[in-house]
Amino acid sequence: MAGPHSLTILHTLFHPHAHNKSDAVTPFMLRLGQWSDATGRAIDEVTVVYMPEGHSYTGVEQFELFCHGGRQVVRMILDTILRAGARAAEPGEFTRMAFLNGRIDLARAEAVADLIAANTAHSYEISRQQLLGAYSHEIEILRERLVTLLAEIEASIDFVEEDIEPQTIQALGKPASEILADLEKLIATYSGGRIINEGYKIVLAGRPNAGKSSLFNLLLRQERALVNPTAGTTRDYLSEWIDLEGFAVNLIDTAGLRIEGDELEKAGQSRARELIDSADLIIWMVDLADPGWRSHLDGDIDSFDLSRLLVTGNKLDLAVGDPGDSVTIAYSCKTGRGIDELTAAIVGRINERMPDLTSGVVVTSARHQQKLTKAAESMAIVIEQLRQVDQPDLIAYNLGQARDALDEITGRIYTEEVLGQIFSSFCVGK
Ligand SMILES: Nc1nc2c(ncn2[C@@H]2O[C@H](COP(=O)(O)OP(=O)(O)OP(=O)(O)O)[C@@H](O)[C@H]2O)c(=O)[nH]1
Ligand SMILES: [Mg+2]
8 A cells, every 4th residue: 555644544454463553654664463344353373564755665654454355354444444444546556656756667667567577588688678677768868968968959059149159069060970870779679679578479380291290289288289290280370479589489280281281271371361461580481291392382482571580490300311501400300319409499590680688788679679769769869969060959859859769768757648558557556
């Protein structure tokens, strides 16, 4: 519970098991006692801890209460608090208060949600660093450099009567370019940051019966998909998450792609095509037991984006001769041979997209990516205008735009709408 009447409510409903009631609410001291309703009837034995204004998560007066976990107990205790005049918190409202009271900036508030949602080693580590402030610090440093530049431009506007040398303005091109370069570096981290935050999507594709569902089950370590010698077993697609060396990977098993097939199979295939378009990596699977695989491989994969394609061969145990260079990795879902190499190749592909993860300065949010791009666009205009010298007031305007974009990341500038979007994704009680 947070807010100016927390202590009053605590005094009314909590009765510590101590002779000296005056220290019932010693800040940060966990106290055992009884929680009662307004008539004094005890509901549960609980512990509470009180945090005074200026020393709590939210920044305002706050207490936390730990009761027994049954639904009815919780409901009754909540009810006593609501009757005492409190109202239920909205999702993310505690963190929103922490932001509005200046305890944390907006980027760090967003990191709280990411930390809670993190379910792999990398997503945890990045959100941890963001929560500790490494990322916000980087944005603030960029902002300071922008503001310094802006001050120099504004000075040149003030003294324009006194004939400022064009060289003085042109000299500002260098720090401006450096800021743009650093913005672009940060923007580039999003290709990896998005994967860390949203996961890496792998679509298993290939002709019917190649063994896609077999590989799906193998990577999942679970018999999830039906596997059958009949071609056309998988109709709809199946989607599951796995943790691959700390990365969240969304693995999708699709219907085999071929020309023949009934209506239902065709519908599954058009879905598979859509999924392929949105994949980070397409694992094309060749059936090495099919004597004709070499002859149709080129035709099968010619519509795919090569940068997102990994051509692999399954059923190595049945392969006649060496598959050679046509497939990057050959393996057998039956014997397990080559599977480690396959996962290593996948992790290699993911790592290609990753920036340096140790610094914690990685853009993981689409919102931040948009703001940084906006800042970079303004800086590109600034650099062009610095070259032409003649309009210092326009240069100042665009520098201001770039600064404002950064301020929207840290929340120096915000709208109710943006806060609503950010905090509504939190759970209640955070
Ligand atoms: N010998 C051998 N058989 C395999 C291997 N991998 C899969 N199979 C068999 O190949 C058949 C087809 O496997 P599935 O995993 O259903 O193939 P699929 O690509 O999902 O097939 P569709 O869903 O019909 O497109 C099954 O009988 C599997 O047991 C392998 O590495 N070696
Ligand atoms: Mg299948």
